[in-house]
């Protein structure tokens with residue numbers, strides 16, 4: 212027994228280099244469990260959001276779990292980082308609210324766009340282009356993009372939870388506190404917020420469970436018929452994106468492909484770098500093995516697009532596992548195994564309503580908006596494009612407009628401030644691309 216344990220441990224050591232990373236199996240398992248409980252909500256939130264776009268919730272549940280299993284496993288084995296991967300809230304919100312609902316594109320066609328973006332992302336990750344792209348977007352704009360997505364997600368949550376409603380005279384207004392289900396959102400927000408402030412591992416998950424229990428006890432949420440069941444079929448979504456590739460003849464979809472690519476690429480690249488800073492992995496201001504980490508994400512995005520889910524991202528919640536000591540891919544391997552076990556709990560989908568997911572969206576929004584603190588607000592030429600990027604996303608209800616505002620204003624304000632030479636050539640290429648993109652998504656549809 213002793214010798215089997217030793218063989219197992221040396222196999223794990225060979226795969227993950229625990230000694231070099233000054234960590235232990237026990238600490239990595241704890242870190243993996245911590246990250247998993249911090250992000251397990253996505254199994255229920257993703258079907259909820261993509262369900263609004265018309266997708267089958269059971270199929271999305273399975274596709275979400277499988278893409279998280281694949282992504283986190285690849286991150287463990289290819290890149291050996293304690294960073295988990297799953298479908299991102301920024302991406303699914305863009306898919307449902309901007310592409311399907313606002314642009315009126317059917318989800319099947321939008322999924323074809325995700326499929327093509329994933330192939331482009333894979334190519335960028337493999338060839339050296341990734342460094343050129345990462346370096347050409349100014350740091351302040353990347354931070355503004357992450358923050359704007361955070362505000363956008365929070366806005367979606369505030370509406371879904373009944374706290375913000377539409378108003379004829381002022382566009383938005385506070386929701387009514389006489390609606391009983393809105394109190395579930397308020398309860399979830401308070402409980403999760405307190406747990407987060409106390410730095411309790413798995414705060415988001417615990418908050419979700421407590422709010423659901425309150426909903427069940429007060430009968431605001433009906434009891435589920437089962438807790439455990441077989442894994443839901445992916446038949447309603449599997450391969451649908453590929454079958455709809457011919458729809459991409461529509462130029463509106465090229466714009467969608469470009470924005471999916473930008474959101475997926477910069478979300479993951481930005482998050483990877485942020486987490487690597489936290490864990491102390493950066494060497495000479497560069498992240499070692501970033502190509503492999505991006506490849507793990509792009510392969511799982513590709514797999515997700517085939518199975519029926521929106522792009523995956525390196526999860527900001529991985530910072531919870533890193534905070535409790537996770538330093539290697541063993542942490543991500545544990546996350547992957549936990550997602551495999553969680554696949555049997557799909558009946559709980561029916562009890563996780565939009566009031567339960569609203570606090571999650573708001574709190575992940577806060578985490579993403581924390582990037583704002585690093586923006587150089589003291590220089591107007593930076594502050595203006597950064598601000599327009601951030602407010603542009605929630606206020607136009609569209610992530611691509613936020614991107615466009617920042618990319619169009621940055622070269623102009625930098626030029627006016629006499630700092631035109633600092634703007635990288637790729638930014639001018641993007642300037643032109645985004646003018647075309649605005650034409651395609653805003654002017655062309657109304658002609």
Ligand SMILES: Nc1nc2[nH]cnc2c(=O)[nH]1
Pocket residue numbers: 298299300301302478479482524525526527528575
């Ligand atoms: N980086 C990142 N982390 C997330 N955690 C939940 N959703 C997201 C997302 O869209 N991006």
